Each structure stands twice: as structure tokens, then as C-alpha cells.
Amino acid sequence: MRSKLVIGLGLAISSLGMLFLAPLIQAERLESNSYVIQFGNFNMGSGTGTGDTNYQMTYTLGQTAAGPYGNYSTTNYFLGSGFQYIYQIQEFAFTISDLDIDLGILSHGVLSQASHDLTVRTRGAGGYTIYTYELRPLTHHLGEITILDTTCDNNNCDQTQAAIWENEEIPGFGFNASGPHVSSDFVGHPNFFRQFANRAGGETMQTIASSAQIATDEVTTITYQASIAGDQAAGSYQTGVVFVAVPGY
């Protein structure tokens, strides 16, 4: 009888000890002094799978949705417990209103203009940047004669910095950008122009507009301007201009 009592008491004490002395197990939270991993499902697996001889797929088990704040649904944004994916599902859209910019008949002493709109749409909070460059200067259709890129009224503009260009006697080819997030050298200056970065001349493309915020159909208007010298050869002049829209990260 006494032995049964002792056994029973021992069991009771052991049970109480397990309740009060055993550490709490937080199955969904692992942490150290330097990191915290919060996942509901921590069955890890990774490695190289089988597949085509030219490429192989890896796989990850136990990915859970642990997205941050913001415009991500938990099904579309996840931090892989296999340490593979951080994924943002948003669409980044770029529109150009017109692809053929006709400057019309160029005459000495006349600044000819044409314009079109660039529109960016991104719901990501990373914003966007628009770069631009020209393939080459405005070039005669026979291939050799060019209309040089503008250096503006006071010979003080280039592909990185706009300046005033109102003098009809100054020949050249350039552009102005206007919109809510254009580069600072354009802000408030509709008569300031830059030359395009000349890809054929090894120049790198330049930023013309940039924003760190969500863009809902944000429009940047590009106004081209050209004029010719009195001795410019007659004929048609053409070039190609590229606009590159890059989302923020």
C-alpha cells in the first residue's frame, strides 16, 4: 500500500515538474541574438532535383507566407523557409503615346517641336525611373551628315544637364521633359533642353524622371526640339530614341 502511494506521489511530482520546469516550446518561432525566423511550417528541404541535362530545378519544402506590410497578399508574397524566394507579384507597365515623332520641315531660324507622352503604372511602392538615349544623332537619310545634338543658347547643356534653348539661330537637336517627377534640371523650365545621350558615341543613358512612390498612370511629356544651320544639307534626318522604364526595388 505504501509502495503504491510512493509511486503515485512520484508520478504526481514528475507531472508537476514537467509542467513547471520544462521550457516552453515555441514551435513556430526560432530566434537567436541575431535573427528571428517566424514560420508556421518549418520542414526544410532543398537541393538539386532532376530534370533536363541543360538545367535543373531546385525545390524547397515548407514555404509559408510571412509577408511584410503593404500591397502583397500572403499567397503572393512569401519568405521561403528554404531560403529561395522573396517574391513580389505586381505588374510594371510602360506606355509611349506615339512612336513616330515627326519634326516636320526643319528651317534655319526656326525651332521645330514635337512631343509625346510616357506613362508609367506601378502599384509597387518601389517607384520607377525612366532613362533615355538616342541611337545616334539626327542623321541624313543618305547616312553621313548629321544635325548635332544641342548645346543650348550658352553652350552649357549636355546629356546630363539641361539649359535654356530659345535662340532660333542656335542649331541642334534636344528634348525637354515635363511631369510630376522629372529630373530637377527640367523642373519649372519648359524652355530648358538637354541633348540625348548618344549611344553610338559611347554615352550612357540618362535619367529623365524618377519617383520612389506608387505611380498610377504617371505621365511624363517629352518635347523634342530641333533647328538647323543655314548651310545644313537638304533632305530628311532620322534617328531612334529609346526610353527605358525601370521599377524601384
Next chain:
Amino acid sequence: MNLTILNLHQLSKTSCPRLAKLPIFLATQPRDQQAKNQLKTFLKFPMTIASFLVIAVSLVTSVTHPASTAAQTTSPAAGLGLSKAPFSLAVSPPTTYLAVKPGAALTHTFTLRNYGQQALKITTQITDFTADGTTGKPILGDGSVFDKIINPDLNFGQEFIIEPGENRSLTLSFTISDQAITKEYPLTVLFHGEPIEKNGSSNRNLTAASGTVASNLIIFISDQSTRQGELIIDQIDYPRFIDSFGKINFKILARNLGPHALPITGQAAIKNLFQQSIIEYIFYPDYILGNSSRRVRNVELTAENIDSQGKIIEDHLDKLSDQFSYRSPFMIGPYQIEVQLENQTRQITVIALPFSGLALIFLGLLIFFGYKFLKQKFPS
């Protein structure tokens, strides 16, 4: 359309002996109008650096037609009908972070949508980018990632046509060298579209425009599966003294000491003399690339901005700002700004004094005594 030459040398700072060329073939298949069509393009290039990021990169494209599965519909997203513009190109996702171990492989799929009125010829290229240190703006490199001088047969990505209203899925496959070092590679994939039909005639002064949309791809190579590094508060720009009728403005620059991107997590608060929080802010989880910095963006921690799960309401993301600001009709004395970034907390003190009030009082006294002086001097 110019194809920018990519130079992998820029991805690694180590130089290693030239290794053997890897056999890669170029294969195309006839387009099948009734089913998914895949175009496989592989690269030929020698591995000149043992810690090369990539052994083989392939770009696989598939055409999506209206007859395909519902998940691959060509219908524009809700609210995004076909544009009237000749060029309207969209890519998703805009930014992706991929982590992979040396010797492993992974794939990533982009989706291109042509919302414009014209069919576009699409060419693809990859360039690297660097962080600007304050915002999430990628500073694109010069595009020299693959060295065509070493590999004159280089032809990354075969051009393809995307019709108006059409979707295209492009899958990028990476196989990582097992000797790759632990490093983060921020890349930008550029999809250039130009119209197939050029309307310009030879007797017009014409500028032909074309567009490129990009998607950022940040790849982190490491043999460790755990988080590495930490975020610290690098700098807080704040005024030591403010006017009692003014406002408290401050900015936080966070730095990532680790090798891979980390999200910003934390919050800030302004407390009065009695240690009561008078305003609280929550940080937006922007990513800071490895060994880089970024300004912290915030919204005010209110029920209006935060949903029941503690997340910033999507419609309120336009309130994001890298400037923390607080204004009160009147402030006096010390105010404590407490910034908590991950495990780090920093407290700074701003003192509000009625400078403008004192200035007005001084001006008033000046006028008063000046008047008295003049009255004494000129009694008449």
C-alpha cells in the same frame, strides 16, 4: 535595336584561370498555334572565372493564347484594358529576390503583356545595377556582363514577336557554379520592344521611339540557409532645437551590414517629457541590398493606416514618406525621438523653445523702448 554586351567579369571580383567552354546549343521549334510554344535559347560562353555566377543561362519563352488555361489568359488585368497607344508593355513581377546555394539551379518566370495597339519585336538583355544608397532606385550598369570578345557567338535571348493583347511567359534558368562565392548580384532584365511596322518614310524628319521595360532580379548565392547580417541605424538627421510653433522633422538612414537584402522592420515614436508617446510611426518594409543603405519610409501608426493584421493598408501607401514629421499647435521642452530598428534602439532628444515668440517679444520691447527713447529725445 542594339544588343548590349554583358560582361560577367563585373559580377565577381576574383580572377581565376580560364576554364573549358561549356557545350550549349541553340534550338528553336516551330510555333504551334494551338498550344504553348517554347523557344529555347542557350548561351555559349567560356567560364573564365571560377566564381562565375552562372554556368548556363537559358531563356525559355512561351506564347499564351486565348485558348490556353484561364491562368494564362490574355485578358488584361482588371481595370487595365488595351491602351490606345502604339506601345504599352507590362512586365511582372517588377522585382524578385532569389537565394540559391552554389551548385544548385533555379528558374524564374517573367510575364510580358502587350497592352498596345502594335505588335512588338522583343529583345532581351541583362545588366547589373547598384543601389543609390538612399532610395530603391537601381543605378544601371553599362550592360557589360557577358563579354562578347571572349565569346563572339554570344546571342542571349532570341527575339520574338508579341502581338497586341498577347501574354508571353519567359523563364530564365540559372545554374550556379559550385565554386561561386557568397555574394549578392543585383541584376536588371531589360525587355526592349520596337514596332515591327515602321511607318516612317524616307522624306520625313523623323525620330522613331521605342521602349524598354525592366524587371529587377536580385540573386544571392550562399551555402548557408540562415539569415546573415543585420540592419543598423546608420544616421538620424534631426534638429537639436525647434521652434515651439514649428514641427519636428527627422530622417533615418538604415544600413545593411550583411551580404544579402533585408527588409526594414521597426518603428519610431516621439515622446514628451513624461515619456508618453504622442505619435508613433511604422516602418515600411523596403529592402536594403547587402552592404548598402536606404532611407526608412514610414506611415503614422493609426487605425486609419493599419489593418487588423498590422499591415499598412494598400490604399494608404501613397502616404509613405522618408520624412518623419510631427506638428503640434505648441511644443515646449524636451521631446524624445525613439527609433527601434530590428534589435537596435536609439533615442535622441529634440528641444522645443518658443524662438519665434521670444523674437516677437524682443521686437516688441525694441519698439517700445525705441519709442520711449525717441519720445524723450524729441519731446515735441
